[in-house]
Amino acid sequence: MTATPAVALDRVEKRYGTHLVLRGVTLAVTKGEVLVLIGRSGSGKSTLVRCIAGLSTIDAGRIEIDGTTVQQAGTRLPRAATLAAQRRVGMVFQEFNLFPHLTAARNISLALQKVRGLDRAEAERRMQEVLDRVGLAGLGHRFPHQLSGGQQQRVAIARALALQPEVMLFDEVTSALDPELKREVLLVMRALAEEGMTMIVVTHEMNFARNVADRVVFMDQGVVEEEGSPEGMLADPSREATRIFLRDLIEA
Amino acid sequence: MAGYAYQWDWGVVFNAETLHSFGLGVITTAEVSAAGLAIGMAMGLASAVPRAARVPVLSQLVHVYVDFFRTTPILVQLIWMFYVLPVLLGINLSAFVAGALTIGLNSGAFLSEIFRGGLVSVGQGQWDAAQVLGLGTGQALLYIVLPQALRRVLPALVNVFISVVKDSSLVSIIAVADMTYRAESAVALTYRPFEFYTALAVVYFILTYPFSFLASAIERRFHVT
Numbered sequence: 417m418t419a420t421p422a423v424a425l426d427r428v429e430k431r432y433g434t435h436l437v438l439r440g441v442t443l444a445v446t447k448g449e450v451l452v453l454i455g456r457s458g459s460g461k462s463t464l465v466r467c468i469a470g471l472s473t474i475d476a477g478r479i480e481i482d483g484t485t486v487q488q489a490g491t492r493l494p495r496a497a498t499l500a501a502q503r504r505v506g507m508v509f510q511e512f513n514l515f516p517h518l519t520a521a522r523n524i525s526l527a528l529q530k531v532r533g534l535d536r537a538e539a540e541r542r543m544q545e546v547l548d549r550v551g552l553a554g555l556g557h558r559f560p561h562q563l564s565g566g567q568q569q570r571v572a573i574a575r576a577l578a579l580q581p582e583v584m585l586f587d588e589v590t591s592a593l594d595p596e597l598k599r600e601v602l603l604v605m606r607a608l609a610e611e612g613m614t615m616i617v618v619t620h621e622m623n624f625a626r627n628v629a630d631r632v633v634f635m636d637q638g639v640v641e642e643e644g645s646p647e648g649m650l651a652d653p654s655r656e657a658t659r660i661f662l663r664d665l666i667e668a
Numbered sequence: 669m670a671g672y673a674y675q676w677d678w679g680v681v682f683n684a685e686t687l688h689s690f691g692l693g694v695i696t697t698a699e700v701s702a703a704g705l706a707i708g709m710a711m712g713l714a715s716a717v718p719r720a721a722r723v724p725v726l727s728q729l730v731h732v733y734v735d736f737f738r739t740t741p742i743l744v745q746l747i748w749m750f751y752v753l754p755v756l757l758g759i760n761l762s763a764f765v766a767g768a769l770t771i772g773l774n775s776g777a778f779l780s781e782i783f784r785g786g787l788v789s790v791g792q793g794q795w796d797a798a799q800v801l802g803l804g805t806g807q808a809l810l811y812i813v814l815p816q817a818l819r820r821v822l823p824a825l826v827n828v829f830i831s832v833v834k835d836s837s838l839v840s841i842i843a844v845a846d847m848t849y850r851a852e853s854a855v856a857l858t859y860r861p862f863e864f865y866t867a868l869a870v871v872y873f874i875l876t877y878p879f880s881f882l883a884s885a886i887e888r889r890f891h892v893t
Binding site: 466469470471499502503505506507509511513514515516517526527530531532572575576579 | 796799800802803811812816819
């Protein structure tokens with residue numbers, strides 16, 4: 417494959433204190449690919465996503481976004497270039513992390529105006545557009561606490577989409593939601609995948625993995641233990657650790 | 669025999685000359701309180717941020733400032749500021765400036781602790797969300813973290829505001845002509861302390877009580893979470 421990957425990790429290590437959370441992860445995500453990351457809590461998948469988002473600094477290795485190195489351990493990189501590349505990545509969190517003192521509309525338009533420098537009318541227009549895209553047109557005036565969990569998470573997705581990212585990171589975005597609210601969020605994510613968005617999705621939703629993922633990566637103890645197509649790997653894992661993890665998930 | 673039957677004479681307070689003098693005192697009290705609060709808010713915010721962010725040297729300096737003003741009486745600070753500091757530095761401080769400065773630095777120490785608590789109470793998730801949206805640290809603080817922190821500390825803030833107005837009465841000892849000073853002068857002339865100190869208490873009540881209403885109005889307006 418010759419095309420530049422949307423995201424590339426090269427032997428990435430991350431430690432918290434003496435604990436090595438990521439122990440040399442190498443991974444390339446092609447443009448338009450939907451990659452689903454699975455694994456036990458503590459396996460390093462959330463840390464991996466946070467490193468790609470620029471929220472955590474890595475201790476060894478290198479991360480590239482669309483060919484631009486954004487993190488290289490022990491190297492000071494030109495800040496303007498890394499920031500520009502980092503802005504191609506959007507992220508949605510498990511706990512939504514909406515700004516509770518701002519309306520849904522303002523949650524979305526704030527960065528459009530303050531970071532991207534759009535004027536008010538243009539920011540407003542784009543805000544309406546993304547709210548409509550996640551099925552929440554007309555609810556922009558509400559504060560986060562006036563929305564259901566599913567609606568809040570969709571606002572969070574809209575907020576990230578408004579900045580027109582090329583890659584979207586999802587860190588267990590349905591884990592804090594009641595079962596009946598997970599669906600509306602997963603449907604939005606599925607639509608996004610069908611539109612060709614490059615996505616890295618940390619999730620325990622095996623149906624989503626089966627139906628939407630192009631590739632599934634199983635992480636265990638800070639390394640990529642196994643990867644493959646959802647049909648192949650989820651049905652017939654080749655590694656013992658993967659087999660046990662999938663069995664536990666079904667039995668739970 | 670019942671208690672001593674004091675003959676109240678409100679005429680000593682309610683006459684044009686005294687009311688005028690007292691009114692000027694109310695204005696001075698308001699001015700010294702407002703100036704003190706402005707200094708206190710600025711000091712409190714400016715010193716809370718480096719402590720919340722654990723900026724190395726700066727947060728230790730802030731710690732010294734906060735501890736010093738919290739552990740010494742404001743009366744002593746006031747006298748020191750007015751009589752000692754000008755001699756040490758060879759400068760002239762008017763009584764009003766010394767008073768406002770002392771009240772400001774003192775309340776700033778308490779506000780610093782309050783703001784720090786408020787800032788720390790805003791979770792890491794808010795900073796993370798701001799960062800992935802591309803907001804810089806200053807922007808995240810200004811638009812995201814500070815507004816939430818301020819709302820959470822509002823009740824504690826109101827307590828400090830009320831304390832400042834009451835503590836401003838101490839400036840009377842360095843001859844700032846606030847309402848306490850004017851009441852004391854009137855007592856010296858009339859030998860009528862009961863009337864003047866009663867009136868004084870009522871006016872302080874009237875000045876400070878609205879703060880509690882203001883706080884609950886703001887809380888309603890901003891849906892504090």
